Amino acid sequence: MGVNSNSLLGGDGFITTTIEAFANWGRKNSLWPMPFGTACCAIEMIGVFASRFDLSRFGAEVARFSPRQADLMIVSGTITYKMASVCRMIYDQMPEPKWVIAMGSCTCGGGPFDSYAVVQGIDEFLPVDVYIGGCPPRPEAVIDAVMKIQKKIDLEGAPIL
Amino acid sequence: MSFDFDSLIEAVNSAYPGAVKEKIEYRGETTLIIDKDRISGVCGHLKASFGFTFLADLTAVDYLEIRMPRYEVVYHVHRFGPEIDENIRLRLKAEVEGDNPKIDSVTHIWSGADWLEREVYDMFGIVFTGHPDLRRILMPEDYEPFPLRKDFDVRNREASKRSFERALREGGD
Numbered sequence: 001m002g003v004n005s006n007s008l009l010g011g012d013g014f015i016t017t018t019i020e021a022f023a024n025w026g027r028k029n030s031l032w033p034m035p036f037g038t039a040c041c042a043i044e045m046i047g048v049f050a051s052r053f054d055l056s057r058f059g060a061e062v063a064r065f066s067p068r069q070a071d072l073m074i075v076s077g078t079i080t081y082k083m084a085s086v087c088r089m090i091y092d093q094m095p096e097p098k099w100v101i102a103m104g105s106c107t108c109g110g111g112p113f114d115s116y117a118v119v120q121g122i123d124e125f126l127p128v129d130v131y132i133g134g135c136p137p138r139p140e141a142v143i144d145a146v147m148k149i150q151k152k153i154d155l156e157g158a159p160i161l
Numbered sequence: 162m163s164f165d166f167d168s169l170i171e172a173v174n175s176a177y178p179g180a181v182k183e184k185i186e187y188r189g190e191t192t193l194i195i196d197k198d199r200i201s202g203v204c205g206h207l208k209a210s211f212g213f214t215f216l217a218d219l220t221a222v223d224y225l226e227i228r229m230p231r232y233e234v235v236y237h238v239h240r241f242g243p244e245i246d247e248n249i250r251l252r253l254k255a256e257v258e259g260d261n262p263k264i265d266s267v268t269h270i271w272s273g274a275d276w277l278e279r280e281v282y283d284m285f286g287i288v289f290t291g292h293p294d295l296r297r298i299l300m301p302e303d304y305e306p307f308p309l310r311k312d313f314d315v316r317n318r319e320a321s322k323r324s325f326e327r328a329l330r331e332g333g334d
Contacts, residue, residue, distance in 0.1 A: 080321075081301075081318070081321035081322065081324060081325040082300070082301055082321075082324070082325075082328075084325050085325055085328035085329050088329060089332070114316055115315055115316065116306075116308050116313075116314075116315055116316065116317055116318055116320070116321055117300070117308070117321055120318075125325075125329075
C-alpha cells in the first residue's frame with residue numbers, strides 16, 4: 001500500500017493497494033466468530049469475549065449465533081458423535097470464506113474421553129485451521145489463535161469472488 | 162422412633178407372597194431383594210400403603226462373570242414422612258436374567274420412571290414391559306450396542322461413527 005497526499009489527486013490523500021490485499025485486510029480485522037461451545041472450554045471462550053480479555057480489540061467481538069453471519073467457528077468443548085453431525089451442519093451453513101479454531105484438548109484429540117461416544121479430534125469431520133491445546137486453554141491462548149488466523153488470512157488470503 | 166421395616170416386609174409379603182426375598186442392612190441403609198415378576202405390584206403397594214411417593218433413582222448393574230443372574234435393576238424410593246425421622250430411603254433390587262432381559266415398567270406408579278427406564282434400556286438393553294415410549298434417550302436412535310454392558314468394548318467407536326455418518330447423509334441427529 002502506498003499513501004499519497006498530492007492535493008491534485010484528492011484533498012486528504014488516497015491509498016493504492018490491490019483488491020485482494022484490501023479484502024483480506026478487512027476480513028482479518030472483522031472476524032465474526034460462531035461460538036460452538038459444548039463444555040467447560042466455552043466458559044473460557046466467553047471470558048475471551050468479555051471485558052477483561054476483550055476480543056473486540058482484534059475486531060472479533062461480534063459473536064454470531066447464526067452461522068450465516070459468521071466466518072470463524074470456535075469449537076470449544078467435548079464433541080460427541082451425536083453432536084458432530086450438528087457441528088458439521090452449522091459449519092456447512094457458514095458462508096465462504098471461513099475458518100475453524102479447535103479450542104481445548106477435547107476438540108484437538110478427544111481429551112481424557114477415550115470412549116465410545118466422543119470424537120477423537122474434530123478434524124475427523126472439520127477442516128481445522130488452528131489448534132489450541134489446554135484443558136481449558138487460557139484466554140491468552142485463544143487470542144493467540146485468533147491472531148494466527150489473522151496472519152493466515154493475511155498470508156494465504158481467500159478468493160475474492 | 163425408627164421406621165419398622167420388618168412390618169413393611171410382612172405386609173408386602175402377605176399381599177404378594179414371596180415377593181421380598183431378602184433384607185440387607187448395611188450402614189443404616191436398607192435394601193430389599195424383590196422377586197422380579199412382582200416388582201410392579203410391590204412398588205405400587207409401597208406407594209399406596211407406605212407413602213413412598215418419590216422414585217429417587219432407577220438404574221442397573223451388570224454382574225457379567227461375577228454372578229447369575231447377570232443383571233440387577235436398582236430402585237431408590239423415598240418417603241416424605243410428616244416427621245423428620247419418618248423420611249425414609251429404601252433400596253429395592255430385582256435380579257434380571259442375561260438372556261432377553263425383561264422387567265415390568267413402574268412408569269404407571271411413578272411417572273418419573275419414564276426417562277430413567279429409557280436410560281437403563283439405552284445403556285444395558287433391559288426391556289421394560291409396559292413402558293409407554295421405550296426408545297433410546299442418550300445414544301442415537303439407530304445405535305445398536307448397549308454401551309454399559311460389561312462385554313462392550315468402551316473404546317469401540319464403530320457404531321457411533323455409523324450413526325454419525327447416517328445423520329450426516331440424512332440430516333437430523
